[in-house]
Amino acid sequence: MAEPSESTVAMVGAGQLARMAWQAAISLDLGLVCLGEPGDAAIRAGAQLLTGSAKDPAALGELAGRGDVLTFEHELVDLDTVRALEAAGVAVRPSAAVLELAADKLHQRRTLSERPGLSVPAFAPAPNPEAVVDFVDQFGAPVVLKAVRGGYDGRGVWMCPDPEAVAAAFADAAAGGLTLYVEEAVDLAGEAAIIVARSPSGQVAVFPLVDTRQVDGMCREVVLPSRVDPATAEQAHTLATRLAEAVGLEGLMAIELFLTADGGLLINELALRTHNTGHIHTEAAVTSQFEQHLRAVLDLPLGDPSPRAPAAAMVNIVGPPDGSDPADRRAHALAVPGAHVHLYGKTARPGRKLGHVTVCDDTPEDALARAREAAARLEGHA
Numbered sequence: 001m002a003e004p005s006e007s008t009v010a011m012v013g014a015g016q017l018a019r020m021a022w023q024a025a026i027s028l029d030l031g032l033v034c035l036g037e038p039g040d041a042a043i044r045a046g047a048q049l050l051t052g053s054a055k056d057p058a059a060l061g062e063l064a065g066r067g068d069v070l071t072f073e074h075e076l077v078d079l080d081t082v083r084a085l086e087a088a089g090v091a092v093r094p095s096a097a098v099l100e101l102a103a104d105k106l107h108q109r110r111t112l113s114e115r116p117g118l119s120v121p122a123f124a125p126a127p128n129p130e131a132v133v134d135f136v137d138q139f140g141a142p143v144v145l146k147a148v149r150g151g152y153d154g155r156g157v158w159m160c161p162d163p164e165a166v167a168a169a170f171a172d173a174a175a176g177g178l179t180l181y182v183e184e185a186v187d188l189a190g191e192a193a194i195i196v197a198r199s200p201s202g203q204v205a206v207f208p209l210v211d212t213r214q215v216d217g218m219c220r221e222v223v224l225p226s227r228v229d230p231a232t233a234e235q236a237h238t239l240a241t242r243l244a245e246a247v248g249l250e251g252l253m254a255i256e257l258f259l260t261a262d263g264g265l266l267i268n269e270l271a272l273r274t275h276n277t278g279h280i281h282t283e284a285a286v287t288s289q290f291e292q293h294l295r296a297v298l299d300l301p302l303g304d305p306s307p308r309a310p311a312a313a314m315v316n317i318v319g320p321p322d323g324s325d326p327a328d329r330r331a332h333a334l335a336v337p338g339a340h341v342h343l344y345g346k347t348a349r350p351g352r353k354l355g356h357v358t359v360c361d362d363t364p365e366d367a368l369a370r371a372r373e374a375a376a377r378l379e380g381h382a
Contacts, residue, residue, distance in 0.1 A: 006031050007298055010063045012054050013073025014040035014047065016344035016353075017274045017290075020282070021073070022047040024290040030298075033066045034073070035059060044345045057081040064090045071251060071297045072273050075103040076150065093200070093250040093297040094272045101247065102272045106148045106181045112267055115246060118239065119266050121258070123183035132166050135182045142185045145169045147178040157217050159185065186266060190259040192226055193277035195289055196240040197296045197305075198249040205292065207285060207305040209236045212256070212277055218353065219276045221371075222314040223364045224284055224307065228259065235265060252293040254278060276316070276353075281305070283340050283358045284312035309360035313368035315375040317355040319348050326354055326378035333357065339374035 007030055011018050014036025022042050025032045033048040034040070043049045050066060052059025054077040061081070064070045069091040070082075082096040101108045109123045124135050126145060136143060145166065147156030156178060158169035173180050191214060195207040209228065213221040226233055240255055254275030258266040278289035287295075287303025295302050317326050325348035326333075333341050336359075343355040357374040361367035376382035 008033060008067040009294060009297065010067025010070045011035070011073055012060070012063065012070070012077050014042040014049065015073055016041045016346070018042035018047060018073045019045045019344060020279075020288075020342070021274065021290045021293060024288060024294055028291065028294060030294060031067070033063065035063045039347075041344045041346055054078065057084075061085065064092075069093055069297045071293070072099065075099055075272060077103070079103060094253075095248065095250065098247050098249055098251075099272050102270050104149055105146060105269070106179075108270055109181070109183070115243075117242065119264065121183045121186050121266055121268075123181055126180040126182040129163075129166050129170055132160070132182050133163075139184045143182050144185050145173075145180050145182055147173065147176075148181055150176075150178060155217070186258050187261045188258055189261045189263075190227075191268070192228065192236065192257045192259055193222070193254060193275070194236050194240045194257065195252060195254045195275060195278045195281070195305075196244045196249070197252050197292045197302055198244040199296045199302055200250050200299045202245075203302050204241055204244055205287075205302040205305045206237050206240050207278065207281055207289065208307055209233045210277055210280060218316070218318070220316050220318070221368065222277050222280045223368055224280055224312045225364065227364070232259075232263070232265065239265065239267075251296050252278075252289060276356075279342070279356050280312050280314035280358055282342070283360055284309055310362050311364040311367045312358060312360045313364060313371040314356055314358045315368075315371040316353055317343070317357065317375055317378050319350045319352040319354050320379045320381075321350050322380070323348060323350055324380055326380075329378050329380060333374040333377040336370055336374040336377065338370055341374065341378070 009032050011034045014034035018034045019042040022032050034042050035050050050063050064085050079096050086092045112118045112120050122139050142161040145158040160166045191212045193212050194209045197205045209226040211223045211226045254271040256268040258268050274289045274293050282288040286306050338359045340358045357371050359367045359371040
């Protein structure tokens with residue numbers, strides 16, 4: 001009798017996204033080796049570890065040799081090494097060229113602004129405060145300063161209503177060795193996100209558009225279905241499909257969107273990986289984003305992204321100010337009917353993203369109310 005044939009995915013990163021990818025890999029009998037540290041969330045859950053840094057060419061080269069395909073949990077990686085691995089014949093998905101759209105946000109803005117049918121906020125490089133003054137003269141205040149590389153979950157983003165805030169942002173950026181660009185502060189009606197998968201064979205699958213709510217730059221809530229009108233939802237679906245095909249995506253891409261006051265859609269951010277806004281689909285869709293990512297990078301048939309419930313909501317669990325661990329209150333949260341609790345096995349500290357709760361229900365309002373209740377219990381607020 002033949003032994004089972006196991007394919008192995010080599011993943012840059014070993015945090016909570018890799019941890020949830022490991023859960024999906026187990027069901028598909030796939031191997032997963034993660035580049036990270038022994039205490040990382042995926043390793044604590046049993047994924048195979050290669051100790052090292054995503055900025056270390058030797059570690060990236062060794063990781064590539066451990067799997068059938070090289071993919072990513074985050075974009076904070078040495079792209080020159082990734083390009084060299086591609087040139088040497090390594091299957092890198094998404095490619096270095098596509099990954100750079102998320103790793104370099106100014107490059108992302110320039111690339112997207114040049115493509116017909118895609119809209120982004122007005123932007124400009126900001127090598128110094130004087131460049132911001134010129135931008136304000138053209139587009140007005142307030143403005144937003146963002147790190148070209150390295151920002152996420154609100155880090156590397158500064159809302160600047162006046163010159164004093166601009167000066168403070170440049171001081172913070174200089175202390176962190178960050179380069180900045182400036183963009184307009186959009187008059188928002190809301191925010192949304194959509195996730196698309198594309199395989200090397202060209203198959204495309206798009207998850208439904210979801211509404212999102214940010215607190216201090218961090219995603220806190222996701223709701224399905226989106227409250228936008230059907231025409232806008234279809235526009236987002238078309239945008240995701242066209243963008244995936246235009247850039248030659250192989251893997252998963254999350255697209256964060258601004259809903260403007262005049263009814264338009266602007267692309268806010270791209271992530272070339274699984275994403276916080278896609279956690280809702282683990283319970284709410286036929287196929288989770290984590291399984292879809294693995295299917296896409298291994299060129300397996302993509303799964304059905306359709307909803308499994310009329311409505312759903314996801315609420316992130318953030319470390320409470322007293323430093324207590326939400327895991328100590330899991331029983332209290334699980335008493336909320338329909339609550340699916342996902343904890344990441346991370347050391348608790350104030351403000352740290354430690355898990356999430358998903359609830360499926362008949363209406364978005366009911367789903368969100370119960371997800372909020374379970375989250376509040378985990379954080380010690382209820």
